[in-house]
Amino acid sequence: MPSPLTIESPPLLGLDFSSSPSRRKPVVMALGERRGAVVRLTGLERFLTLDAMRERLCGLPAWLGGFDLPFGLPRELVEALGWPRQWPALMDHFCAQSRPELRAQFQAFMAPRPAGGKFAHRACDGPAGASPSMKWVNPPVAWMMHAGVPLLRAAKATLPGLCEGRPERVALEAYPGLLARELIQRRSYKSDDAARQTPERLIARKDLVEALEQGRSRLGLRLKLSHAQREALVDDATGDSLDAVLCLMQAAWAGEQPGYGLPPGVDPVEGWIVSA
Template sequence: MIIVGIDFTSRPSKSKPLTCLNCEFDGTVLRAGELVEWPSFEGFDAFLLSSGPWITGIDFPFGQSRRFIENIGWPKRWRDYVEFVGSMERSDFRAKLDEYRKPRPTGDKEHRRSTDIAAGSISPQKLYGVPVGLMFFEGAPRLLQAGVTVPGVLDGDPHRIVVEAYPGVLARRLIGRRGYKNDTPKNQTADQANARRDILGKILDGDCVEDFGFNVEAPINLRDDPTGDQLDALLCAMQAAWAWQQREYDFGAPSGLDPLLEGWIADPVTCAKTNKLDSGDKEAIGFGTPDAHSIRRSKKRTVGGTNLVSLPRRILDKAHSDGRPELSKIMFLLGAG
């Protein structure tokens, strides 16, 4: 399968292009291939319209929080409010978000989606610092116009699939909160270079296999880019490959997803944290499939000396439809404790 990781920016240029890493995935190994840079949205738009099959992970927020959408009075379906946003000028969109934020008290000016809370990412309303709000403005309408499929959000061409990636959450699991990139040359440091070396080294050494279920082969020089864009494109590709592995199970989407409004980040641990089980608890189940790894990451409890684990309803329903009714129970028997 063709897997593509794209590091996104709201204003591509020669000095800060969109970075695209083309990969191949055979189910066990993700192999990084050609690296392409687009200094404008022209290349990005052409890619979205290119023939599949392919799946890509792109690192911008695909949606806004339900709280923000309801408060501001925008349409309550993803495709409708994205179409509305797409009709605005960039300056108008910025003004709308500024107007919303200014009268609100500190701590209630910008809201996060459920997936942002799970991933530790900032609000998709953010216009300053890392302007992910502007990335949403530039990116989401392009997905809608291109007619791609965004699992759980938008039904489009089933051979052109796009998932929201967030490389930062994967990088933090590998190296903690060490900085590993900077766009400004004078702020690029040896410590950041060492952090990029550690991220890529851990990936190539198999540190992500437990969460992702596959190995990665990639050139060492991806770590040499001080902006981190090339390395981030690889992390995006890994998250897209994980989603492809889960395609029979909603591409790994959280069972508690607010699908027609907020969207979700395609990352195994992030999706696990946002999964809401039938009991109403948020749990870390790891994978979207009813395999041993998923079960190990599910909530376990002991009753009468027996280990039991809760499984999400979507997994139970899928297991039953696959002819495995023994799994279609709320509690799955793991064995004697």
């Protein structure tokens, strides 16, 4: 008879991604495990290069991860540019091009479109409140996909609804802002700019961590932290550590849902943001 404390999900990851990691802005990975309705944070890791991140993903034998980067492009954009409609070929085509080449094609697509409708959107962008995945500034999510998807493919991960890989490594598109807004509405809790790392944002991070620990979201999960971990999440004024944990919670929820909680009929070009 298994113990009630038996881990009920594979090792969990949550990843706050940077397309150009550095000492100032590393990639942050939260690691955890789920036991019933409790998700325990087991560690936070930082990576200063994409190569180090790839090695870590390839070195872990099994994981279920939520990754804060888009996995797909708007179908409207793909069809307008005449790009491949199958995800593996589409990503081969997208990632083989330089960022200046991609930017020029995006700008040509946008030029004739009306103000307020320049960007094409995926079906999941509205429900998640996410930026369009073709956006290259503020935030540069297109470049995050350009840098991040090759890491997942190098790890031979399965991306449900998009591509089959190793079944013991599953990558899901996560979005920390979706869960954060549920818990603290639209209060800002982070900034990379030291001048904007205000007491109000510090209080918002404290409130967000408290809400996660109390399990006040529709995910039905409670976050378990040590005192030192709680302090680390609150003290990181960039919010990168907390964003990685939010992605971890979304992955933990998805791991217990049929089909990882993705709606039926997900567009195999666009993908979906988990829990949207």
